[in-house]
Amino acid sequence: MTTTTRVPPVRVPRGEARARLIEAARSLVRHKGFAATSVDDLCAAAGVTKGAFFHHFPSKDALGVALIDDWTTMTGAMFASHPYNFKDDPLDRVFAYIDLRRELLGQPLPEFSCVAGTTVQEAYETSPPIRAAAERSIRSGFAHVLPHLEQALAAHPVPGVTAEGLAQQFQVATQGGIILAKALDDPAPARAAFDHLERYLRLLFGRPA
Amino acid sequence: MTTTTRVPPVRVPRGEARARLIEAARSLVRHKGFAATSVDDLCAAAGVTKGAFFHHFPSKDALGVALIDDWTTMTGAMFASHPYNFKDDPLDRVFAYIDLRRELLGQPLPEFSCVAGTTVQEAYETSPPIRAAAERSIRSGFAHVLPHLEQALAAHPVPGVTAEGLAQQFQVATQGGIILAKALDDPAPARAAFDHLERYLRLLFGRPA
DNA sequence: AGCAAGATACCAACCAGTTGGTATGCATTC
DNA sequence: GAATGCATACCAACTGGTTGGTATCTTGCT
Numbered sequence: 001m002t003t004t005t006r007v008p009p010v011r012v013p014r015g016e017a018r019a020r021l022i023e024a025a026r027s028l029v030r031h032k033g034f035a036a037t038s039v040d041d042l043c044a045a046a047g048v049t050k051g052a053f054f055h056h057f058p059s060k061d062a063l064g065v066a067l068i069d070d071w072t073t074m075t076g077a078m079f080a081s082h083p084y085n086f087k088d089d090p091l092d093r094v095f096a097y098i099d100l101r102r103e104l105l106g107q108p109l110p111e112f113s114c115v116a117g118t119t120v121q122e123a124y125e126t127s128p129p130i131r132a133a134a135e136r137s138i139r140s141g142f143a144h145v146l147p148h149l150e151q152a153l154a155a156h157p158v159p160g161v162t163a164e165g166l167a168q169q170f171q172v173a174t175q176g177g178i179i180l181a182k183a184l185d186d187p188a189p190a191r192a193a194f195d196h197l198e199r200y201l202r203l204l205f206g207r208p209a
Numbered sequence: 210m211t212t213t214t215r216v217p218p219v220r221v222p223r224g225e226a227r228a229r230l231i232e233a234a235r236s237l238v239r240h241k242g243f244a245a246t247s248v249d250d251l252c253a254a255a256g257v258t259k260g261a262f263f264h265h266f267p268s269k270d271a272l273g274v275a276l277i278d279d280w281t282t283m284t285g286a287m288f289a290s291h292p293y294n295f296k297d298d299p300l301d302r303v304f305a306y307i308d309l310r311r312e313l314l315g316q317p318l319p320e321f322s323c324v325a326g327t328t329v330q331e332a333y334e335t336s337p338p339i340r341a342a343a344e345r346s347i348r349s350g351f352a353h354v355l356p357h358l359e360q361a362l363a364a365h366p367v368p369g370v371t372a373e374g375l376a377q378q379f380q381v382a383t384q385g386g387i388i389l390a391k392a393l394d395d396p397a398p399a400r401a402a403f404d405h406l407e408r409y410l411r412l413l414f415g416r417p418a
Numbered sequence: 419a420g421c422a423a424g425a426t427a428c429c430a431a432c433c434a435g436t437t438g439g440t441a442t443g444c445a446t447t448c
Numbered sequence: 449g450a451a452t453g454c455a456t457a458c459c460a461a462c463t464g465g466t467t468g469g470t471a472t473c474t475t476g477c478t
Contacts, residue, residue, distance in 0.1 A: 033331035035244035052424050117388050121330050122242035124391035134392040165401055172402045176385025179326050182333035183343040192374055193381045203412040260459045
């Protein structure tokens with residue numbers, strides 16, 4: 001009789017299950033999308049059991065909401081603390097933000113794809129809570145440039161152009177660029193989207209490179 | 210004894226199963242995404258059995274490829290036959306194309322969402338054939354404006370700007386606009402994306418509204 | 419002791435895909 | 449032009465595995 005030495009599986013430290021599940025979800029959703037990611041996948045990747053999953057989240061959709069909200073705070077914190085916010089001129093802050101976005105495109109494709117954009121594409125009709133979380137995320141993205149654009153427009157008004165409208169174009173360029181990059185399997189179009197956005201802003205504000 | 214009158218289920222006419230499945234897929238994928246749409250869903254919506262499905266498509270992924278390729282030819286034919294192509298001035302053709310895109314945004318959201326963009330977002334890593342089909346679709350989209358942009362740039366060159374690069378921005382605006390519209394549950398941001406694209410082109414080519 | 423965190427075991431529904439078969443049409447032969 | 453032969457189109461029933469979710473028990477902290 002072989003004493004089946006009960007090897008205690010590498011246990012996730014108590015209290016970390018929730019965070020690990022969200023982390024795993026961030027990665028899996030970026031690679032496969034939300035619907036194609038199963039709860040079992042998530043638990044396996046997080047090193048956690050199903051019981052832990054449904055202890056922390058009442059449903060898979062609820063994990064989706066938590067994932068997107070976590071993504072919103074994560075990116076929000078990252079951009080808020082970045083040095084681009086401390087340039088003197090508001091337009092310089094905007095251009096430095098664009099530089100930062102272009103830098104991020106140096107990572108592998110799944111690493112720069114947007115959790116909110118990916119998920120809302122699938123779930124905008126089937127899960128209102130997920131759609132609402134994506135809306136919060138996108139709107140929070142506006143804030144990364146909105147104040148700078150407001151100041152720039154105050155100093156140099158452009159007829160027919162609002163700061164909100166311009167801030168939206170940053171998200172359009174981001175999300176559209178990601179889709180092109182995925183389809184063409186090449187980050188270049190995503191970078192080009194920011195190049196054109198920068199050229200547009202320079203023309204609008206009379207600030208040639 | 211009641212003679213259970215054998216009501217023959219409304220049978221799809223012979224030869225139509227394939228087309229109906231693609232049609233059903235177009236609608237379902239736009240509403241729920243590709244992964245969340247099951248083969249049973251598709252068969253039920255098309256009024257066809259599973260046997261018919263796997264007679265025409267070796268796998269669900271193959272249906273995805275056929276769906277996107279069908280979408281590519283469908284949209285290609287629609288844009289190619291449109292009157293905007295017959296204006297004298299190339300830039301007028303480009304602006305008329307933008308008008309057309311804005312008009313299309315008057316439909317309900319699932320009706321103007323892009324099959325290729327939605328699907329590649331989920332499947333770019335998991336299914337190379339689907340990714341390739343999406344690439345064909347996106348590249349075919351470039352062609353709707355590329356010749357006009359080439360002619361416009363030939364007559365009015367802009368340093369650092371290529372026709373290919375500009376054509377890509379049309380897809381960026383389209384795809385990015387759709388994601389914003391889905392997240393904010395409002396087509397306005399998608400329209401605004403084209404407004405800004407038009408303003409950008411007018412600035413580039415010195416052609417004020 | 420009490421309570422949140424997490425593990426184990428389980429379930430009914432659903433999943434993509436397969437089976438073995440039938441109905442239909444079309445080309446060839448006589 | 450009828451009979452033959454065969455491919456295409458389609459169908460109902462089924463399979464093994466997976467799905468999201470639940471019920472119940474154990475662990476460890478305060």
